[in-house]
Amino acid sequence: MRYKHIGLVGASLIITLCLLSGLMYYFNQDKCPVGTFLCYNSTICMPQRSWCNGVSDCPYSDDESTENCFDMHGTWDWFTKDRQYFWGNLEDCDTRDAPVRCTYDMCHVSCTNYTEVPQNLSTNVTAIFLTENSLTHLTRNVLSRYREIRLLYLDNNDIVEIEKWAFLHQNELFWLVLTTNRINEIQTGHLTGLNKLETLRLDQNNIVMADFSDLENSTTVYLIDLSKNMLTTSSLKLPQLPTLTEIILDENRFESITEDLFAGCSALKSLSIGHNNISSVNENAFRNLQQLVELNLAYNMIVTLSPNVFQPVNNLSKLLIGYNPVAELPMTLFSSLNNLRSLGLEDINMDNMDMDTFNLQMFPNLDFVYFKKFHYCMTYAPNVQKCRPISDGVSSVSHLLGKPLLRAAVWSISCVTCLGNSLVLWGRFTANDENRVLSIIIRNLAVSDMLMGIYLFIIAVEDARFRDNYQQEASTWMSSWSCTIVGALAMTSSEVSVLILSFMSVERFILIAAPLKCHRAMTSQTAASSMIVIWIIGLVLAVVPVIHWRSSTRFYGINGMCFPLYIDDPYLTGWEYSAFIFLGLNLLGLMIIGYVYAAMFASIWRTRHATPLSVGDSEFALRFFLIVLTEAVCWAPIIALKILAMMKYPVPPDLHAWIVIFILPVNSAINPLLYTFTTPKFRERLSEGWLGKIWSCVSRKHSKQDSQTSSSINKTTVIDKNMMQSLPLCIQYDAT
Secondary structure (H helix, E strand, C coil): CHHHHHHHHHHHHHHHHHHHHHHHHHHCCCCCCCCEEECCCCCCEEEHHHCCCCCCCCCCCHHHCHHHHCCCCCCCHHHHCCCHHHCCCCCCCCCCCCCCCEEEECCEEEECCCCCCCCCCCCCCCEEECCCCCCCEECCCCCCCCCCCCEEECCCCCCCEECCCCCCCCCCCCEEECCCCCCCEECCCCCCCCCCCCEEECCCCCCCEEECHHHCCCCCCCEEECCCCCCCHHHEECCCCCCCCEEECCCCCCCEECCCCCCCCCCCCEEECCCCCCCEECCCCCCCCCCCCEEECCCCCCCCCCCCCCCCCCCCCEEECCCCCCCCCCCCCCCCCCCCCEEECCCCCCCCCCCCCCCCCCCCCCCEEECCCCCHHHHHCCCCCEEECCECCCCECCCCCCCHHHHHHHHHHHHHHHHHHHHHHHHHHHCCCCCHHHHHHHHHHHHHHHHHHHHHHHHHHHHHHCCCCHHHHHHHHHCCHHHHHHHHHHHHHHHHHHHHHHHHHHHHHHHHCCCCCCCCCCCHHHHHHHHHHHHHHHHHHHHHHHHHCCCCCCCCCCCCCCCCCCCCCCCCCCHHHHHHHHHHHHHHHHHHHHHHHHHHHHHHHHHHCCCCCCHHHHHHHHHHHHHHHHHHHHHHHHHHHHHHHHCCCCCCCHHHHHHHHHHCCHHHHHHHHHHHHCCHHHHHHHHHCHHHHHHHHHHHHHHHHHHHHHHHHHHHHHHHHHHHHHHHHHHHHHHC
16 A cells, blocks of 8 residues: 555656756757747747748737838948937027028038038138039038038039039038039049048039049048949049948949959948849959958849958858849859848849758848848748748749638639530530531630649649648648640640631631632531640640750749749849740731621621621621630730839739739630520520520429419309309398
8 A cells, every 4th residue: 555655656657747947948948840939928839931921920910010011231330339429519600680591400401502602601611501502513612601501412413523622721621511412523633631421422413433532541431322323344443541431332333243342341231233134253352351341232234243252251241242134143142141131133033953952040030021022031041030021923932822711712713614614615516516627616715724724623633732831831732733735725625725726717707708709618527637736736846845944843833823924023044935936926816806897897898787686696796706805805914014014114913913814814714605605506506405404494493383373263263253243242132
């Protein structure tokens, strides 16, 4: 008994210890599974897609907080710099007798509607604001009276020329703004005398040459803004500027970054040279910029980058190299950037990158990543909390079809398309149609349209298979042969349908519009041979890109839908072939169909204009109109959007999903209605078939019920009549 008691106590202690250990382990966990991140002051782990998506998911909404969602990485030193000692004496100014159209605010003066700098201001002014005036020149002695000014705003004028030594006596000036003028050049002597200059704004001018030798070895120059000018690599001279911290060179005409371009700017922390024509970056271009924190090379023409180009700038916190036609990123390109917190790689293909490129050990502080494709986030950067984009308009991080409406539409349209074309095939194969030529053409059209329904059905099945896990399978799916085959199936369906409709339109036109011009009616053998040729052409058009880009299977795998419209990114690999298909063949087909049906309708109208329009004629005209309308509804939006995309007009990504799911299959779903279901023969055939039998049974049942109801009504009527006939007798009897 004693041993039993000891055993129970021991077992209880062990169980208690295990429970306590488990609870301690659980509550001390601060790590979440890969691809998820811990919410503030809780044990809840939210997936990558839930951060900064506009919906608060964490208990304290920290997944949508400004500090988490706003990319503030980089240098903010210029904004936080203490400048109180610069302002000088703000009260010791003679503000009496102020010039016309000038107002004083202590020692700051603002003037309007001047064509030159006014000369009768207080000599002790510390700031002059001449924004939006009509100044055209800055002469040598125009500012000589104002030796105490700290701030000088000359922006939004028409200044064309600055004479040498125009600022000779402005030894206290630290803030000079010459934005939005027409200055052509900055030469030696133009900035002489600016011994305390800190900020120089020369953006939005016409500067083609800038030499800053006047500022050489300055210990105060902090920021120079030369954006939106016409500078080139050879026309900018930056001497030794040991305190220059930020330089902005966006939207100029730089064609390269040479080894010596920024060699004298060793204190540089922020360099922005985006939106230029840079095609090459010297391997030693940033050799002397060890303090660089923010580098913007986006929107240039850079094709290759040396593996060691970022080796010296290991303090980089923010790097933007997106929107460049970079063919391949070297594996070691980012190896030295351990302090990186924000990385922009937009519009750069990374399909061949190592999946471990942005691992947590190499980039422990990486907080923001901007990719070209949303599925790169979980493929290459599952440990980065804020990764963009989160969708491509069709797919999301979790689902192949990101929206419930898209999922429902895919299932519905695929079922309608398959069912409708199955009925067409049933009707055409079981009926003894006198017009065998037309029947052969319609059968082939139905098979082609059914392929589109099968394509949508496969996409719907794959969406269900990848549900909630698409981010891990996206890259594999889009680069797989399954995606390529599915895309080729859709392409075959699309092109064969266009070719058949064009062929049928021309054939009908020859028979209807020109029956007396010795055109022989097409035989069934000719029709069958024509269909074989069309199918061969369609298959060749679909298979050629598969063979040509067989190493990557990327022509069809540009998105999760595996259809190469190239609207979201119009210049990917194979864009020329896509343009040939959709802007060449399909546009030509649309024009042929529209012209032929218009000519047919005009011919019939001319023939029958003398007679009243019968019901059959009205139905015929309506079918003509619907045929042309559906062709236009299907292909006109696709062609228009593709042209806009190739013109680099911003096309919303959501439109891609609507086109592939709602617009592209519209012909495949409606063709059975136009070419078969609306014909009198098919309706008659349908009424004679099993649907007709079902309808007859239902009709007989209703007729029987109606007859019974009619009989009971008749009986009631007879009774009522008898009662009415006997009523006067009763009245007479009572009266007597």
